[in-house]
Amino acid sequence: MTPPLPLVARGxxxxxxxxxxxxxxxxxxxxLMHPGSGPSDRDNDAFFPPVRGALLAAGAAVASYDKRGVGGSEGSWLTTAIPDQADDAAAGLRVARTALGAAGGGIGGAAVPTVxxxxxxGGWVVLEAASRADVAGVVTSSGPAVTPGDQERFSTATAVRRAGWADADEALAVFDGLMALAERGAAYDEARAWSGVSERRDVLDRLAALGAFVPGSREVWELATLLVGHDPQDALRRLRVPLLAVFGDDxxxxxxxxxxxxxxxxxPPRLLDVAVLAGxxxxxxxxxxxxxxxYPxxxxxFVRRVAGAP
Structure with a gap:
């Protein structure tokens, strides 16, 4: 396989x-593949390479970038809201298109459709980016169509109930209160004081040990206030290209x-494909x-279809 070409974009x-x-x-x-949450690189840990391999085998070029402050990228992922990541994705796409054109582009050197x-x-991000770039389609892979706050509530509730906590309802009420503080943009000191009440602190420590998103520092709390209220509904209403949404049923x-x-x-139904894969x-x-x-x-x-390829 040909070694990848280096890309440098300005985000x-x-x-x-x-x-x-x-x-x-x-x-x-x-x-263009955009990774998930946290300090994710252009490989999204080990998730992207096999998906990328399948796309390459089907004749698609693939680009991806390290998130801000990760790998070779400048900045900090801890201060980057979803619309900011969408701006980065659009900037990266412009550079990738230019690089692909310089490398010969598509058949006969022609420009090719972009997905x-x-x-x-990253699902929230690419929905936002779709209105910032001329693309032929969008794929969200395990991308929620609810706010990050509601997604975290669901994730925490699932983990707590699977763990069989006897006080599940009380614990989830505390977590809901924490998310509500983040959604209204409460300052870190207010959130710290609220979380420091003994009965809440015990619950939040147990939730954190279970893997729930319980911000433990000022910078992570401030990131939470940037993220949890993001609503994808506007981006979905603005969508004018085909969307494939893929989920696992577990x-x-x-x-x-x-x-x-x-x-x-x-x-609109004419633009939407949903795949919920068993297991x-x-x-x-x-x-x-x-x-x-x-999967994949x-x-x-989907990429073949929106690109008009056999």
Whole structure:
């Protein structure tokens, strides 16, 4: 396989470092992959490479970037809201298109259709980015169609109930109060004082140990206030290109049924494809750590279709 070409784009936090992978023959499409939450790099840990490999085998070029402050990118992911990430994705796409054109582009050197792909938090990002760039389609992979605050409530409730907590309702009421503070933009000192009340502190410590999103520092709290109130509904209403939304039916992180209902209520049926894959978790994997049947094939088929490729 040809080594990837280095990409350098200018984002809101400084330079963004990425890569462009080229298929063996002329590219039939360009897919920009945006990673999920936290300090994610251009590989989104180990999640992107096998999806990227399937796209390359199907004749698509693939680009992705390290998030701000990760790998070779400047800035800080801890101060980057979802609209800011969408701006970064759009800036990265412009550079990737130019690099693909310099490398020969598509068949006969022609420009090729572009598809945005976002996993998890990246799903919110690419929906926003779709209105900032000329694209042929969008893929959200385990991308919630609810706010991050509601997604975190669902994720925490699922974890607590699976753990069999006897005081589940009381614990979830405390977590809901924490999310409500973040949603109204409460200052860190206020949140710290609220969380420091003994009965709340005990519950929040137990939730954090279970893996719930309980901000423990000023910078993480301030990130939470940037993220949790983001509502994808406006981006979904503005969407004018085909959208593929892929979920696993065993995803304990994303409220799949609520997300599907929101998508069907906001996106015209002619633009929407929804795939809920049996046995898939948040990474579309089964208990053995392998992708469930149908993934990433459904992504490849969608890219082929919107690119007009056989």
């Amino acid at each position: 809101g936090g400084g330079t963004l470092a990425g890569s462009l992978w080229l298929p063996d023959g002329p590219a039939r499409a360009l897919v 945005l792909f976002g996993h998890s938090q 995803d304990g992180v994303v409220p799949v049924e609520r997300s599907v209902a929101a998508l069907r209520g906001l996106v 898939g978790d948040h990474r579309l994997q089964s208990v053995d750590g392998r992708f469930v049947p149908g 094939d459904v992504v490849v088929d």
